[in-house]
Amino acid sequence: MSTHSASSQMLGYLYQVRYALFLILEQELDYSISIESLDDITFEEHGTPKELIQTKHHTTKNASVADTSSDLWRTIRVWCDALKKGKINPDETVLTLVTTSKATSENIIAQALYPEGTDKRDVDKALALLEETANSNSNQSNKKAYEEFLLLTKEERRQLVKAIRILDGSPNIIDTREKIKKILKTSTRKEFLEEVLDRLEGWWFEKTIQFLMKRRPSVLPITQEEVLNKLNDITEQYHKNNLPIYEIDFDIPSENDLSKDKKVFIEQLKLIMLRPKRVQQAISDYIRAYEQRSRWIRNDLLFDDELIKYEKILIDEWERKFEAMLEQLDFEENKTENTLVNYGRGLYNTIQDMEINIREKCTEPFIMRGSYHILANEMKVGWHAEFKDRLRHLLNELLEEVT
Known part of the structure; x- marks a missing residue:
C-alpha cells in the first residue's frame, strides 16, 4: 500500500x-x-x-x-x-x-x-x-x-x-470539527471552546478504540447520555469556581529519575523518616500538581496572581501549625532526634489531611498536597523543626550550579 x-x-x-x-x-x-x-x-x-x-x-x-x-x-x-x-x-x-x-x-x-x-x-x-x-x-x-x-x-x-x-x-474532517464547535457553543465559554473540544474528542477517540478492540467483555455501544454527561463534566471544570483536571498518563518516576533540583522535597521527607511507599506517593502528587499547574498557566486559565495567592494561603496555614509544633517542642524536656522526627511527621500528616482548594470546586487532593511539596522543594515550608538548618546546603549547592 x-x-x-x-x-x-x-x-x-x-x-x-x-x-x-x-x-x-x-x-x-x-x-x-x-x-x-x-x-x-x-x-x-x-x-x-x-x-x-x-x-x-x-x-x-x-x-x-x-x-x-x-x-x-x-x-x-x-x-x-x-x-x-x-x-x-x-x-x-x-x-x-x-x-x-x-x-x-x-x-x-x-x-x-x-x-x-x-x-x-x-x-x-x-x-x-x-x-x-x-x-x-x-x-x-x-x-x-x-x-x-x-x-x-x-x-x-x-x-x-x-x-x-x-x-x-x-462537511470534511476539518469542517466537521467546526460543526461540533457550533453545537458546543451553547454550553461552553468561548475562550475555552477549543480546549473543551480537544478533551471531548480525546475521550471519544479512546472510547471508540476500546469499543473496536473489545478490551472488556462487556463493552456496549456508546449512549448519547454518556457523551452528554462527559461533556458536562468537562465544561463544568471551566466555570469560574473550578479548574480542569487533565488526564496525565505517566509512570511515577523513582527518586533516582528526578533531577537534582527536584529532590529537595524528598530530602525533607527523609528528615521525618517517611516510609518509601509514602515517599513514592509524594513524588506522584508533586509531579501531577506540577503538570496541572503548568497547563493552567500555559492555557491562561488562572486569574491574575492566583497561584501566588494560593501559595500564600498554603504557607500561612503551614506557618501557624509549624509554630504550634515548635511551641509544643519547647515543653519537651528531652528533645531527641526521635522527638523531632515524630513531631515533624505529625505536622506532615496534619497538612496532608487539610482541604485547601485553589478554587471552590477544584477539589482534587493531589493539587494541595503536590503544591505543598513544590513549596517544600523551594524550602518555603518544611516538616522537621530544623529543616532550614539541615538542608540549607542543598539550596546553596543549587544556587552555585545556576550561577
Whole structure:
C-alpha cells in the first residue's frame, strides 16, 4: 500500500470517528452508537439498528458521486450482505451514505436518493438506474457489488433502495470539527471552546478504540447520555469556581529519575523518616500538581496572581501549625532526634489531611498536597523543626550550579 493510500485510509477512519461524535451530539433521540459494527456508524435503540451510516471522505474538491462510483457500490454491497443475513430490516432501518463528494447533474442515482423532502428524491428512478448499471457490468471494480445487488429479489432490491439516503457535499474532517464547535457553543465559554473540544474528542477517540478492540467483555455501544454527561463534566471544570483536571498518563518516576533540583522535597521527607511507599506517593502528587499547574498557566486559565495567592494561603496555614509544633517542642524536656522526627511527621500528616482548594470546586487532593511539596522543594515550608538548618546546603549547592 502506498504512503498516500495509507494516509487517505487513516484520514477516512478519523473522519468516521469525528463524524460519529458530531452525529450523536446533533441527534435529538437518545440512541446508542456503535463504530464499525454492522456499518461504519450504527445508531441503535434497545439493541435494534435504526440507522446505518457509511462515511466517505475525499480530499479532492471535485470528487463526485457518479452512478458507477465505487463509494456508492461498495456501500450497497455492505447493505446487501446485512439484508441477506437478516441483520437489518430495511422497512425499519435508515441506510445513509455520507460523502464529502458532490452529486452533479450527471449523477442521477445519488440525486434520486436524496433524503425525503427534497424535490429530486425518486425511489423508482433510483432503483431502475441501479439495476441498469448493475446489469451493464462494465465496471470490473464494482463487479462483486453488482452481483450482490442483483442476487436480491425484486422486492428486496426495492426495500433496500427505499431505505437509502445519500448526503452528498457533507462537511470534511476539518469542517466537521467546526460543526461540533457550533453545537458546543451553547454550553461552553468561548475562550475555552477549543480546549473543551480537544478533551471531548480525546475521550471519544479512546472510547471508540476500546469499543473496536473489545478490551472488556462487556463493552456496549456508546449512549448519547454518556457523551452528554462527559461533556458536562468537562465544561463544568471551566466555570469560574473550578479548574480542569487533565488526564496525565505517566509512570511515577523513582527518586533516582528526578533531577537534582527536584529532590529537595524528598530530602525533607527523609528528615521525618517517611516510609518509601509514602515517599513514592509524594513524588506522584508533586509531579501531577506540577503538570496541572503548568497547563493552567500555559492555557491562561488562572486569574491574575492566583497561584501566588494560593501559595500564600498554603504557607500561612503551614506557618501557624509549624509554630504550634515548635511551641509544643519547647515543653519537651528531652528533645531527641526521635522527638523531632515524630513531631515533624505529625505536622506532615496534619497538612496532608487539610482541604485547601485553589478554587471552590477544584477539589482534587493531589493539587494541595503536590503544591505543598513544590513549596517544600523551594524550602518555603518544611516538616522537621530544623529543616532550614539541615538542608540549607542543598539550596546553596543549587544556587552555585545556576550561577
